[in-house]
Amino acid sequence: MKHILFLLFPFLLCAQSSFDKAQKLFDDGKHEQSKPIFEALLKANPSNLKIIENLGDIAGNSKSWVEAVAYYKKLKDLKPSEADYYYKYGGATGMLALEVNRFRALGMIDEIRESFEKAIKLDPKHIDARWALIEYYMQLPRIIGGSEAKAVLYSDELMKISAVDGYMSRGRIDEYYKRYKKAEIQYKKAIAIGSSAESYRMLADLYKNKMNEPAKASAILQKIKDLNSTSKENI
Template sequence: MLRTTIGLTLILASSAIATEAIDALHLKQYDKAKTLLLQQPDSLDKLFYLGQIAYFEKDLDKAEQYFQQVVDNDNANAEQHYWLAKVSLSQAANASIFSAPGYARTAKQHFEESLHINPKHQGSLKGLIRFYLHVPGIAGGSVDKAEQYARRLQNVDQIEGSMALLNIYEHDDNEQALTTTLAHTLQQHPNNARVLTKAGFIYQQRQDYRLAFDYFSQASAQYNQSQESSYALSALYQLGKTAVLSGQNLSAGQQALQSYLKQPESPVTSDLSIELPSAAWAHYRLAQVLALTDQTHRAQAHLRQSKLRNSDDKALEKRLKQEAKKLNISL
């Protein structure tokens, strides 16, 4: 096999089928992407994209094989080391207590190698933040080191770094640092849907539903006004959830969920860190809002819609049964 991707990228780039395959991958149409890629000549790029598909399909061992082949033949590519590290970190999370440390060390090694090649690689900076934050101290975990990498990330992307710091302070239960950093970030980015949504989540967790609703409202208003549309949609859903949790702003919560259900169910987002709630969850939340306003018949209809749209989500299935029992209705 060749030891460089020079020329190999051109093989894929010059192929309409390959372009279609990559587009399908970005749209999460993994079967289609895989079928199209397998029609392409052998190349490191082909292995690289097949590795991504295997990762997203949670076939971590196969993903590791693909990415290891790529790195073995091209050791100077930051993105390839990043993906191999990402797979190893996922393997660590799913491994036994005996195997997990080895996977974690491999992940750390490749994240560091990625940053050695490209010190501004955001994915690897985030990866090392996750490593130091979630790995036990006895295995090398360190909140201080996680914070150091978050500040490095701030120098590359201010919002990404600030979000990382907020996550670290939440994880460490450092309320003072969390409040101070949030206030500073909101001051710097008052109209950013991602920052506003994060503020909403923080206050929702604190059960300060008035402020949570206010920040989610501001975030949802940014839909179609910024590149952070996925966060604005998330905030729209959270308006409904906050209305349920607080028992307040029920009319606004109902309208927000109805608007959410009118949007595409799986909007395309370049940020893989955000996963929007499904239509099944939105129907369930809307049913809860309607039940709180004594619209039991309409609530029943949305519970049935939620059940119909649900696919193997055991947590939602349990919630639906509980809500139906509380309302004394059948599904």
């Protein structure tokens, strides 16, 4: 047994070195350079969750949704207790549904919703899955299940978990249904509580693209730059 371990040790070191190299490239945003290394590593270790997730994320980043769905499906099959795997699977499936014909897309609707719901069941505080369901119920035609009331329900749940996300999501709903002044109020509430860059970005986008107030949008974008600059100085 000791002899076997001795023979395996250089191989294990090499595999770890390759993984570290690929992970560094991935973390630096060099996804296409990291992809062939992860693919080679996956052949040697087909059940490695991190490698599979990275490959799924790389596929999603390049909008290769069929490939992303396959990787995320493998993840949730290997570890059905992980909420994020269902969330990513539902998201990739939703993006794929936008690219296929309507008949096929209709057959994917329930699976998309159920994936996000499963993520929430596994992680009751899962914020991103609730955001996804808000978009799902807003953008789905009413005749096949779309519902502003259900979108608001998930926004209310977000409010209990994260007030910033709660106000931002309510603003997003108001904006989607063209209640722009109400959306502005909600985004400002989110900013007052958390001053997150995302809440500023959503308000700037509202001013620029929906309310035709470019000066206000520019002021908000400058605020985002100031926040980013301050954040870097504090690192």
